[in-house]
Amino acid sequence: MSNDEGNMSDDPTAHLFAALERGDSGLAYEFEGERLTWADLDARARSYAQALADAGIAKGERVVVYAQTCLELIISLFGNYYLGAVHVPVNNRYREAELAHILADCQPSAIICDREGESVMAGALAQAGLTRAPVRVGIGDGAVGAGFATLLDSSPDQAPPRPGARDPALMIYTSGTTGPSKGALLSHAQVINNMRALTGLWTWSSRDRLVLALPLFHVHGLCIGVHGAAIHGMAVLLERRFDVAAVIERFGEHERGRASVFMGVPTMYTSLVEHLRSNPAAAAKLACGRMFTSGSAALSADLWHEFAALTGQRIIERYGMTETLITLSNPYVGVRIAGTVGQPVPGCDAAVIDDAGDELPPGEPGELIVHSNGLMDGYWNLPQQTAATRVIDRDGRFWFRTGDVAYVGDQGYFHIVGRKSVDIIKSGGFKISAREIEEVLAGHPIVHEVAVVGVPDEKWGQKIVACVVPDAPMAGILDDPGQLLESLVALHRALLADYKQPRGLYLCDELPRNALGKLQKHRLLEAIERDGLNAEL
Known part of the structure; x- marks a missing residue:
């Protein structure tokens, strides 16, 4: 633990906002040639918060963000936090019906949308039947609403306070795998405590530079990438989308490079391996990195071993869900086992149970349940569905039923077999x-x-x-x-x-x-x- 961390209060938000509030001059984000320091990000987020407050957006109200990856998404996230609003990121690949369901469910007071998403947004708004017209903010020329850049001209009346630890931070909608997508409500304490535990296990620090090519509408990119980097004051090399050549270039020795950490999903690693097989110079660049992680889907052991053979990098595979954040991970220091998702993250626990709810011995597959310091408050306006996901143990702790089939293997590492439902x-x-x-x-x-x-x-x-x-x-x-x-x-x-x-x-x-x-x-x-x-x- 650094001296700065040791001097912080017990308020989790102090860790998230430390680099911003100190006005650090170090690089926070680099995106398509534009650079933001932590001081720049803090100033812009405060101006954004003031502009939305002037427009009538109040604490606890929802702000939907539907746009491609850009710096405005980062500014709006921290601006919504300063405002006390709930940040609602939406998959920008959703079409009208999917987006309309989310709008109708969360009833946003404001919508941030880029020009590319405007036609879908217009159709979704026509279907959603909102009870009040939301404030519109547009990203880019021709986008509907007040221009995002104009929001940054606002001068805050006074420094906005940090949000409370128990205040809602994010409402991330599930993938809709068991019916209409549900809004998982996560507090600041849940997000920050879980991300501190995970990135501490991974030994992240301000010396790292993260290549972030994941979308910013779900846990992987938004919570681990954006929140984890802020907690440690580490630079983020942000990509609009995943591109093999762009990722490899970020590990080169130049101003836009010197990356040390990359987070991906298995399809990204498949594409990287296909390229590396015939490009040893590219493999040598990735070999200079410190850490490569994978999540959101199962990484095959064969792919793990081939990437290791080409680059010398042993991918850290982990496991999590929107509702629980990250609960299992292979370690950075210690044994990493291909084809497994490791052991419980600090502050979390996991078990495999049978249909009667009894814990199964190692090697026996059953349903994975997890206890997490990042367990959501619940699904938005769905108390019965929330209750159905939970198991209470004899100590009164809540466990979440993941719906995934798993077993505990050698050395207590968890193996994910698949979903309980083929649907x-x-x-x-x-x-x-x-x-x-x-x-x-x-x-x-x-x-x-x-x-x-x-x-x-x-x-x-x-x-x-x-x-x-x-x-x-x-x-x-x-x-x-x-x-x-x-x-x-x-x-x-x-x-x-x-x-x-x-x-x-x-x-x-x-x-x-x-x-x-x-x-x-x-x-x-x-x-x-x-x-x-x-x-x-």
Whole structure:
């Protein structure tokens, strides 16, 4: 622990805001040639907070942010915190129906949106039925609302106080894997305490430089990346999106480089490995890094070993959820085991239980439950759904039912087997609801019945496959299954985010069901493994 940390109060927010409040002149963010010091970030966040306060936004109200990665997202996050507002980041790949659900649910008082998202936002607002017109702030020329840059001209009347530890900080919407997405409400204490525990385990410090190419609307990029960096006053080398060449260049010896830490998802590491196989100079650059981490989906042991062989870097795999933040991780100092997510993070605990709720011995798979210093306050306005996720032990501690199947292996390290439900697909680092896709594809005129499954895929983790029973009068199109798949994707693209689109098609005469009429997706997976796909992208 540094002297600065030792002198801080017990208020968790003191750790998050320390670099900003000190007015540090060190680099906070570099993005597309623009550099922000911690002092710059603090001044802009305070001006933003004052402007929204002048516009009537009050403490506890929700501010939706729907935009591509940019510095404005970072400023708005800390500005919302200074204001006492709840930051609601939304996946900028969501389409109208998905966004409208979130708007209707959280009833935002303000919306931050860039020009690229404006058409989707307009359609979503038309559907959402908000009870009051939100204040609009636009990022970039032509965006609707007050220009974001003009907000930064505001002069704060006085230095805004830090938010309270128990005040709500974030409302992050789940992936909607078990129905409509739910807003997980996280307090400042939950976010900061969990991130301090995790990044302390990883030995982050102000000497590090983080390459952040993850989106800023979920836990991985927003909580670990942005909050973790602020807690340690470390520089963030921010990328608008993941690009192999850009990431490798950040590890070079130049002003925009000298990176030491990279966080990714398995699909990113797959792309990196594909490039490194024929580019030893690039592998040598990554070998100069200090730490590489992976999360959001299972990292295969084969990929772990190949990346290590090419770069000398042993990826730190970890596990977490929106509702619990990060609860399991391999260590930085100590043994890292490929194909595992490690052991409980300090302040957290984990166990594997059977259907009766009894803890299972090592090697026996069951449902993973976790206790976390980052456990959410609950789902927004959904007390029954919140209660259904929780187990209370004999000591009165709350545990969260993850819905993931796991077992404890050698040395007490946890192995994630998969989801309890085949209706949840993990593809490209996203948790995706099969049912949501099925409802869209069922509207296609050739589809009589449809079931969506995830099949193993080296790059995506799971590939989304549509299993279709065609409508007999439309059977002519089946002469070209590829054309049908393209037609399904076109319908899907208009209604749902692109990462949810089917990448494979399996045609069948009927969907397998049991005597009670329940769909048996495991039999579809067996048939696909036996017969192969009719078409794939």
